[in-house]
Amino acid sequence: MNSTRLVDQFMEMVQIDSETGNEREIADYLLNLFKNLDVEVFEDDTADQTGYGAGNIFVKAEGDADAAPVYFTVHMDTVTPGVGIKPSIKDGYIVSDGTTILGSDDKAGIAAIIEALRTIEDDNIPHGDIEVVITIGEESGLVGAKAFDTSVLNSKFGYALDSTGKVGTVVSQAPTQSKVEAHIYGKTAHAGVEPEAGVSAITIASKAVSKMNLGRVDAETTANVGRIEGGGPTNVVTDYVYLLAEARSFTPERLNAQVEHMTAAFKEAASELGGRAEVNTELMYDALNVAHDSEVAQTVNTALNNIGRDIDFISLGGGSDGNVFHGKGIETVVLGIGYEDIHTTKEKMPVEELEKAAELVVEIAKVQYDK
Template sequence: MKIVDRFLQYTRINTTTNRENGAAGIMPSSEGQMVLARLLADELDALGMKDIVLRDTAILTATLPSNIPANLTGNQHVPTVSFFAHLDTSAEQKNDTRAQVVSYHGGDICLNADLGIALKQSDFPELNNYVGDDILVTDGTSLLGADDKAAIAAIMHALQTLQSNTEILHGDVKVAFLPDEEQGLRGAKAFDVETFGADFGYTLDCCGIGEFVHENWNAGDAIVTFTGQSAHPMSAKGKLKNSLLMAHQFISMLPAGEAPQYTEGREGYYWVKEMSGNSAKTVLKLDIRDFTQQGYRDRMAFLQTLTNNCVTLWGDASVSIHLADRYENVANSLEGDASFPIDIAKEAYARNNINMIAIPMRGGYDGAVLSQKGLPCPNIFTGAHNFHSIYEYLPVTSLKAASDVVVEVIKITAERASHPR
């Protein structure tokens, strides 16, 4: 099957994550994710994969056994490399995807003439990099689903390439497809790294051709509860203690300019995400992000200190805070001797004449959780652009390149074991 046909087949299955079900602890949160997982399990079986396991959570794993003759490795261990993609698509749009392939010759791309929706070159100037390429786009009424079905297609096509070219030597290769990444990396958090048995891995999630992620946020959450004192306004003087105003004052004491809309690159932030309540009780939710471990700890400590000071200002039981870690920077797990997955990826990119562009990811991805669990897991590009948008698009050449990089990573892993440096 051609890689584009694979991708289109996967996009026809609606796997929109369901936030309500996710909040209720249901996984997968949407039935479409299980439908896609079952299809992939059948395809993996047809490709000769072994140890195919589909759990009731829609977590799907499989192994391609090594084909390296024992005399080539001797007693040298051939590391087991693994690849991950997620089944769900973001809830920003819930409509079925009607993907289309356009031959791009420059200018705007009409997505939907009836609705007057176009992918405008003036808004997305990087389109100029893909003149002469075929590009996968939506009809303007849904996401494309390249996040993360481009990854699924790239991984499956790489396995097909190995099956069709048995002269390519490889060690054990493991793959895993995980649910509900778009809801706090739920599938990765439920994933059993020890049972999986890989030595290292890569996710394919995000980014244009050439981009590579081996650092992301240290991430945490804060829930701040403000308890006031309600009173009728006719007799409120000296009695009413408005928790809504307390919350607003708390927000005003956060560092100016350290919010998502004012930061970029490796600059951390406090993100005021949600506030609900009334004059008697108000709950404020924040995300805390920083690339460095010390910076992250300092931010969490600042919020605790701010809360303590507000208690001093407003009285006991007026403010409480719950701080929780969400995931770590994957860079913490790729230092020193553990940096070899980065080196292998660099060589794989170079062999495919792709200039590696290492970028800090201002977000989380499954690899951050997997790395924290002991499976070093940086991130390879899928080639797609404009995730979580009706303007999401995927150049076909980039999709093929992602799959070629996967194959090359597998080859290099085997070569390094067969011919140690």
Template sequence: MQVKRERLADIFTQLCETDSPSRHEGRVAELLKGILTRLGPAEVVEDDSAAVTGADCGNLIFRFDGSLDQEPIFFSCHMDTVEPARGVKVKRSGDLFTSAGETILGSDDKSGLAACIEMMRVLRENDRPHRPLELVITTCEEIGLVGAKALDPQLIQAREGYALDSSGFAKVITHAPALNRLTITVGGVASHAGLHPEWGINAITVAARALAQCPCGRLDEETTVNFGTIRGGVAANIVPEKVVIEGEVRSHSATRLEEVTQEIRTTFETVIAQWQDPTGSAKGCPGVEMEVYQDFPLMALDRESDLLRRVDQAATAVDLEMSYEKAGGGSDANIFTGHGLPTAIIATGMTNVHSTEEQVELDDMVNLTRLLLALATETSC
């Protein structure tokens, strides 16, 4: 089966030059439906997630029946791109693709989408037997995996799959951390800073004492903490009565994630409990509330699973040597895995993503397509 390089280059360019910033993926969705419907899917599903995500289209699922007596698998990509992403023009220098202007390129994740399209085209024109396949294409990944979170997992018939969404090449992500988002609200008492400062309680200084005692940064090989924003107060002459801190805890250990989250909660509560009024004139006491929201669950795949042994087998078939790594960030794969649909992440060749220096090589997209073809057609796993 021969991957057609220039056809792959053309569809990649067309995808990139069809703007699709998060929540505005509708034009790319229509393009994908037009292309993939002509390749004979058994079913095309667009879900009703737009009501939740605010996007101008839903998530897409394309199901292709297979003639091999093998378990179905899915390939997942996302349609949306980060800003600046309007008016994208692709520049090709030899086999290197970059943005021709002041926008991102869009190889995140249109390199994955292009490879999926070329895979199905090659399978069809060669009439090659393959296992049942699903293409699961989400919206709003770049703004918090919002599309995948809104997707009903019962719509996916395959029980495991591969997300084509990582920088680098010949790389498989097998582990990604869970993440707790924290919103910590420290309450004080407002008063005039010049006339009666002793009547007030400065929420900023109380919060600062707690933050100084909290864990932060890389705590161990598995766990990180960051406090990213702090906002509060209304004017320099008013003792601030409220501070809101946004932070996160990430860990590859579910136990450690909860331990560190609780440590932060306890630290704030202890600082509040130990607060003393220096003059005895304060009109109240400080308080704290901490909200914890799990943004995405842990992804941890068994290296001996069929999911990963299938990658080994496919890579051998196309003469690629894959590396297996842990990631520090989350992706749609975390959401699918959390739903009981184990999902490995396969790198697509994209580099310098989320910047105007983004680029990808045609050779990497060709080899990605060859790997997908092998995953679709190999029969041992």
């Protein structure tokens, strides 16, 4: 492992602007970098489908055909503000100048994989096929992962390097999520002269939301109304309101029950008050539930022990590309890589955790080969 090379790689990448939807520059950089390594690399054609700045990148380091392959996934896009990042090292942490994010989510994951592949090549470490998917649009709805054609993957399981927590943290459970979109229609009227002739869409929406179980619904389920739009002058009864909400749960049955409850609340309130509700729901991603004695979990457990870290299985309330790939039939857990305060201008990346993340990727490949 070459720590200086790893840190330099990370700091170089975070200075390439790649806010979600604008991934062209970082994609070109990565394609050129991987073409100079002993790997196969290509960009898929999903940019036309997604409308994003680039397609996903697939990398394959061919190994012993008799060894089972393993895959890793990371994403190349960042949240905002992510333009003009100026990294530096302070007290063992890589940080930005405080005016932008750092971009360790998820360029730390990319850097760890690049260094791992270089180390495997430099040291002639035996391995099976190592497959890597670098997605676009993760931060804006797991767009790239959803569009990616997993038929190119031969791996039965793998790892998303994209979670908080020190190296050793393993997300084995994450929720499924649905969006709930409601269009509420009332009837306009003069609010001062003839209010009884109108039906307020705002009143319908308010009554519906007041009837909903929101927040922490139960031990496995959460729900939230995130946006309400509509209205106009105070002397006009509002005849249209738009709401956007979500529900999450670790089990599909409870998610479906919560979505049905929220849909019914909109429709019942509209019916009671003489309006109309159109409710659209969309499953955003499947749940991730992986047994601790599964092959994917035990492989990383062995690898962590080999690099001097203990495994810490956790449940996480957010989704990731790992949910998408797991939902497509490729068993996946999400690995903590140590970044801190992500999605803020206080974001920082411990150099020690960056090194351990790269070391873990190498060790997973070795454990998989030795089976």
